[in-house]
Amino acid sequence: xxxxxxxxxxxxxxxxxxxxxxxxxxxxxxxxxxxxxxxxxxxxxxxxxxxxxxxxxxxxxxxxxxxxxxxxxxxxxxxxxxxxxxxxxxxxxxxxxxxxxxxxxxxxxxxxxxxxxxxxxxxxxxxxxxxxxxxxxxxxxxxxxxxxxxxxxxxxxxxxxxxxxxxxxxxxxxxxxxxxxxxxxxxxxxxxxxxxxxxxxxxxxxxxxxxxxxxxxxxxxxxxxxxxxxxxxxxxxxxxxxxxxxxxxxxxxxxxxxxxxxxxxxxxxxxxxxxxxxxxxxxxxxxxxxxxxxxxxxxxxxxxxxxxxxxxxxxxxxxxxxxxxxxxxxxxxxxxxxxxxxxxxxxxxxxxxxxxxxxxxxxxxxxxxxxxxxxxxxxxxxxxxxxxxxxxxxxxxxxxxxxxxxxxxxxxxxxxxxxxxxxxxxxxxxxxxxxxxxxxxxxxxxxxxxxxxxxxxxxxxxxxxxxxxxxxxxxxxxxxxxxxxxxxxxxxxxxxxxxxxxxxxxxxxxx
Numbered sequence: 270x271x272x273x274x275x276x277x278x279x280x281x282x283x284x285x286x287x288x289x290x291x292x293x294x295x296x297x298x299x300x301x302x303x304x305x306x307x308x309x310x311x312x313x314x315x316x317x318x319x320x321x322x323x324x325x326x327x328x329x330x331x332x333x334x335x336x337x338x339x340x341x342x343x344x345x346x347x348x349x350x351x352x353x354x355x356x357x358x359x360x361x362x363x364x365x366x367x368x369x370x371x372x373x374x375x376x377x378x379x380x381x382x383x384x385x386x387x388x389x390x391x392x393x394x395x396x397x398x399x400x401x402x403x404x405x406x407x408x409x410x411x412x413x414x415x416x417x418x419x420x421x422x423x424x425x426x427x428x429x430x431x432x433x434x435x436x437x438x439x440x441x442x443x444x445x446x447x448x449x450x451x452x453x454x455x456x457x458x459x460x461x462x463x464x465x466x467x468x469x470x471x472x473x474x475x476x477x478x479x480x481x482x483x484x485x486x487x488x489x490x491x492x493x494x495x496x497x498x499x500x501x502x503x504x505x506x507x508x509x510x511x512x513x514x515x516x517x518x519x520x521x522x523x524x525x526x527x528x529x530x531x532x533x534x535x536x537x538x539x540x541x542x543x544x545x546x547x548x549x550x551x552x553x554x555x556x557x558x559x560x561x562x563x564x565x566x567x568x569x570x571x572x573x574x575x576x577x578x579x580x581x582x583x584x585x586x587x588x589x590x591x592x593x594x595x596x597x598x599x600x601x602x603x604x605x606x607x608x609x610x611x612x613x614x615x616x617x618x619x620x621x622x623x624x625x626x627x628x629x630x631x632x633x634x635x636x637x638x639x640x641x642x643x644x645x646x647x648x649x650x651x652x653x654x655x656x657x658x659x660x661x662x663x664x665x666x667x668x669x670x671x672x673x674x675x676x677x678x679x680x681x682x683x684x685x686x687x688x689x690x691x692x693x694x695x696x697x698x699x700x701x702x703x704x705x706x707x708x709x710x711x712x713x714x715x716x717x718x719x720x721x722x723x724x725x726x727x728x729x730x731x732x733x734x735x736x737x738x739x740x741x742x743x744x745x746x747x748x749x750x751x752x753x754x755x756x757x758x759x760x761x762x763x764x765x766x767x768x769x770x771x772x773x774x775x776x777x778x779x780x
Contacts (some may be wrong), residue, residue: 276352279389281604284396291356296332303342324382351376386410438463483696484756485710487612492659498615537568543577567609
């Protein structure tokens with residue numbers, strides 16, 4: 270007798286349906302597992318056997334062969350424990366084919382029969398829904414993430430015994446859908462320690478940061494140590510708007526693939542160390558998992574001291590900065606992950622950090638300065654819309670600002686941080702109305718989309734032509750200026766791009 274149970278495994282950014290077939294023949298009691306399974310799945314034989322026996326159920330004393338189809342697909346992880354157990358219970362006639370018909374199972378089993386959460390549950394649930402399944406039985410700890418997916422009925426299971434009684438119709442499990450379930454976030458009221466009100470001066474840099482977040486433009490801060498570059502970047506999480514439902518689904522999906530089970534209601538802010546490997550930044554491994562650029566999807570990737578990253582890491586950013594996705598190819602598989610993020614980077618002007626500074630004398634040789642600055646290639650710089658020099662204010666100015674802030678702290682004044690955050694939100698609403706989608710921004714417009722959505726009047730065209738001729742701008746730089754000027758106009762609540770908007774955009778594109 271052969272029984273068949275359906276499940277799925279994460280496969281890249283999607284999921285693959287797996288048919289779990291169980292065959293029972295007379296012979297010595299042997300449990301065989303076939304179908305290109307890795308060591309984790311092979312170890313499920315002992316977990317399944319003990320889970321069935323410790324749930325007061327019977328493991329058959331026959332030759333049991335379980336096949337995981339398709340056989341040419343490598344299976345990894347522990348997501349198939351539960352469907353293997355159900356297939357064995359159905360094949361040994363403890364469950365009937367009617368009990369498991371049109372049902373979908375996923376979960377890891379403990380030796381006691383309890384269900385443990387699995388990673389990549391959103392991929393699995395989406396694959397099941399697209400394959401036509403409407404009832405999914407999964408570990409209760411995965412319910413938070415799985416409930417984000419629409420048009421599916423979820424059954425949270427605590428242990429194998431509970432599921433068995435439900436399938437037999439004795440003790441029913443209450444189903445859950447995305448319509449009647451509110452996921453519990455890991456932190457519903459996010460608190461951010463750093464806001465723009467704590468950054469004294471640097472108005473030009475604050476303006477640049479506002480434009481970057483309002484239009485999804487990549488930005489590079491350059492300046493000596495202690496000028497406030499990193500402090501500016503740390504204010505970003507408090508400035509980012511909340512993600513939409515669609516964005517939250519994609520953010521959580523990628524987090525789960527990186528072995529994180531909790532969901533949050535804020536956009537990602539990823540800040541990897543400069544010693545991180547290319548694989549950890551771009552993605553890879555076996556199986557291929559998303560890297561930092563994909564985990565920053567719909568958020569910000571902050572690379573502090575960009576030249577200190579390896580050249581291989583920096584150059585690998587070319588494709589995602591241009592296409593907003595990353596394709597990772599290996600010998601046996603190829604996976605594409607989304608990578609639509611805002612790049613925020615900082616750098617010193619030289620190895621010692623004080624080249625061109627009036628505070629401290631630079632000790633670097635011309636060759637050292639040139640070698641350091643050449644670590645960031647022209648193609649990468651060409652993909653950064655905003656370049657800002659952050660000067661060092663000087664200790665006296667910082668102390669003066671601190672004293673003024675202390676004296677005025679007793680008076681209630683509108684916080685600059687909240688004003689800027691509202692401006693960013695309004696600019697994003699303008700873009701959503703213009704493009705009729707929340708997935709397209711000024712900074713991500715292609716050349717054809719610029720032609721379709723952005724129109725310049727004759728005076729503005731002439732001004733841009735003169736600037737292009739004088740500054741010898743490339744075609745990509747010209748498009749960057751148009752995109753950035755559109756964001757400046759949105760912050761100015763202007764339907765048309767004006768000359769002053771173009772002039773400001775040009776000032777942010779000078780090296």
